[in-house]
Amino acid sequence: MSSNATCNACAFYENHVANTQKVSENAGLCRFNPPVTQPEANARGLWPVVSATDWCGHFADERKAA
Numbered sequence: 001m002s003s004n005a006t007c008n009a010c011a012f013y014e015n016h017v018a019n020t021q022k023v024s025e026n027a028g029l030c031r032f033n034p035p036v037t038q039p040e041a042n043a044r045g046l047w048p049v050v051s052a053t054d055w056c057g058h059f060a061d062e063r064k065a066a
């Protein structure tokens with residue numbers, strides 16, 4: 001796995017955004033899949049929060065995704 005293929009370089013990463021008002025440093029949302037975990041019918045789903053240096057097999061280079 002290339003060390004450049006991390007979440008902060010992925011087309012699906014939304015940096016410095018979280019599901020709450022609290023924003024973590026070096027973290028953001030992964031928007032590859034729809035929100036998950038909807039514990040109650042009226043609750044909204046949550047986007048997975050990932051570290052900027054995390055990675056997964058769905059990585060897509062944001063420079064090539066446009």
Ligand code: SF4
Nearest residue numbers: 007010013030032056
């Ligand atoms: S978890 Fe995978 S798809 Fe989501 S932002 Fe990171 S590399 Fe991209």
